[in-house]
Amino acid sequence: MTANFTKTARFAVGLLAFTALSAPSWAQSVNLTLLIDNGPQTVPVFEAYVAAFEVANPEISIDIETRPGGGEGDNIVKTRLATGVMADVFTYNSGSLFQAINPQQNLLPLTNEPWQANVQDSFKSVVSSGGEVYGAPYATAMGGGILYNIPIYNELDLEVPTTWDEFMANNEKIKAAGKVAVIQTYGDTWTSQLFVLADYYNVQAAVPAFAEEYTAGTAKYATTPAAMSGFERLEAVSKAGYMNEDFGAAKYSDGIRMVANGEGAHYPMLTFAIGAIAEGNPEHLADVGFFAQPGDSSNGLTTWMPDSLYIPQSTSNEEAAKKFAAFVASPEACAIRNDTVGATGPYLISGCDLPADVPPAVSDMLPYFADGGNNAPALEFLSPIKGPALEQITVEVGSGIRSAADGAALYDQDVRKQAQQLGLEGW
Template sequence: MTRHLKYRLASACALIALLAAGPLRAETTLSFLIDNGPDTLVAAEALVEAYAAKHPDITIEIDQRPGGGEGDNTIKTRLATGEMADIFLYNAGSLFQVLKPEQTLHDIAGLPALANIAETFKSVSSAGGKAYGVPFGTSMVGGIFYNKKIYRDLGLSVPKTWAEFMANNEKIKAAGKVALVQTYRDSWTSQILVLSDYYNLQASVPDFATQYTANKAKYATTPAALKSFERLKDVHDAGILNEDFGAASYDDGLYVLANGDAAHYPMLSLAIGALQQNHPESLADIGFFAQPSDDASVNGLTVWMPPALYIPASSQHVDDAKGFLDFVGSVEGCKVLMGVNTVQGPSLIKGCDLPADVPPAVTDMLPYFKDGRTAPALEYLSPIKGPNLQQITVEVGSGMRLPADAAAMYDDDVRKQAQQLGIPNW
């Protein structure tokens, strides 16, 4: 038999084997848009690498966008023009609703991973009875980070009331430390004392979210809601802040908390990742407690959901994009995320348990969840969140605007947002 005949026979056999195995699958390239946070990039790269190992025919290219308001505008513009990536990362809750998901996103009904995703997350990434997103990380909470070493040195106890908290601040100030750091250069951080107070507001006015959405309850005319703005005035007027609170950045706040120059920093638990990355030697000295109320029996955490991965209606690779979302929403994908990003709160995926070596700040959060002392942040109970809150809270926290005026201004901000969303009764 000649060499050419042998080659043709071998080629024919190989072709028959390939045909028997089924049609060849063409390689697909998916685009994946994320924010420009360093932790986000590390997590996205780990997920893409793990998925590529299982699906070598799928290439996923990561692109980044700015954060904050500029990033919000990027998302809205790319969705409106049909130029969105095949998969993109964005908030759940009220900001998700602003995207008009039933018009701009592809629903992921039937995705196997949905069966193990917590209902609390599905409720804030769904619209019109359809699910649209899978979680990118664990839940988060808002409250007060504190330096445990300072507390030990001064013999302080974790406060349950606002009066106890302010008393601790006075003792810390007397010891020559910054009692509470604020970082208004990054204006989004100015909102935390207001937003984290929602557990206390809901405990006082259980139907506030419903009445607020229906235009029947206002921040300015609901004493428990107004109190959230008054907290900002309290800490400013007490003279317990860092002198550079108007110029200090988020990174500055974490630095002085970690090195023991400041005792308290109101912040979301997302900061645990940055603390572990930039101040790992201090992580064991950083604890966390719920924002205190005026009543020791009311003591719980306001909870934030992680952002979600979505598929735009304009994607030309919906099935392949769904495959990636199904992986991210699985226990395997959850563990990939936990392996590269610090846990910021309890997992939202059944079967994806927290590792045993979580930071002390996370350990401090767990009893609140175990005892049922948690409430979702208002932005997950209502589709309305005024876009100018951070500018308003900077003014209150800097002593430039009174809480009552600020609350009324925010109510007007909310009115404009509700009208843009077409919410009834506005």
């Protein structure tokens, strides 16, 4: 098991210790291996999950392994699945990247597990293949947009923008005040994608059938002006000189720190970063707000389903692995997550509630999910196609190495390769 527990994990052990007295007796002890990404909000949550689970199930121990995020992590997951050496349980993306790991060939179905009755259908749809459900949610739904520093907005008397022109006007005022307007962290290449991916609500507002036509191979980024806009927005921010000087080397953890303590005003990011702020910069949690990426005229939120827990067919500990999956998809686990990294968005499991004192960035996100709110799933949840080279292309566009038009055209080529690998018609 993990050697060093977080404070929350130790608390969970004490809280659930009494359950060990009534745990069922198994014929022999079982050791599970668990592979997770090394994100600053993922590790403490799973340390807490494992600590509580092991106390409630003393016959099962769990060893945690970590992997990088982004493309490097994708390759590790795919390689370990292909070679039959995957951990007994692992976390990975839902949506199009889930489809790319050949779930019917590599994963155990979890369709008929009793706990699935409490999981929202919207989540099941993004971890399903061939009529089977393969995943268990362990986190909240997310929004993609802009984290912003509230004290800077107050100091410069800025209003939250609802159009791209308003956003760029705010950036100009922030730059004129001698501050970093837009934080970018290309040292972690996956973070470079947000201006493109978080723009999808605006794409769908302009071209409602884009996802269907894109999947069929009849719509392209380079030939659809609304879709091209994400690359153009990335290019515009770079050309205007709004970014931090060390954007090429800065990491995700730097971006979180910068937006939290006011070293920069805006950080394009998914809202799971709220948990990282709570973990690493809790004294500044109330200083960070959130708004959806503005469009030319539309204003709504591009949403992401959370990553999922999966069990590979290669496991030799199926029952114990399923027991752990049931735990992470339970209200008990949601409460542990709230206590460990705080609330970062709406849960997709019945009985999982948000605390009353959510941070501002969470409060800012909730109206987009309320009745009458404006949100749309990210493209990767509406289409199985997401080219693996996007993060490298957006680094080039955001760094001024490649134009927006060239970046979009190159991404269309990258997408074409993946669509052909998936055997989609029209490609």
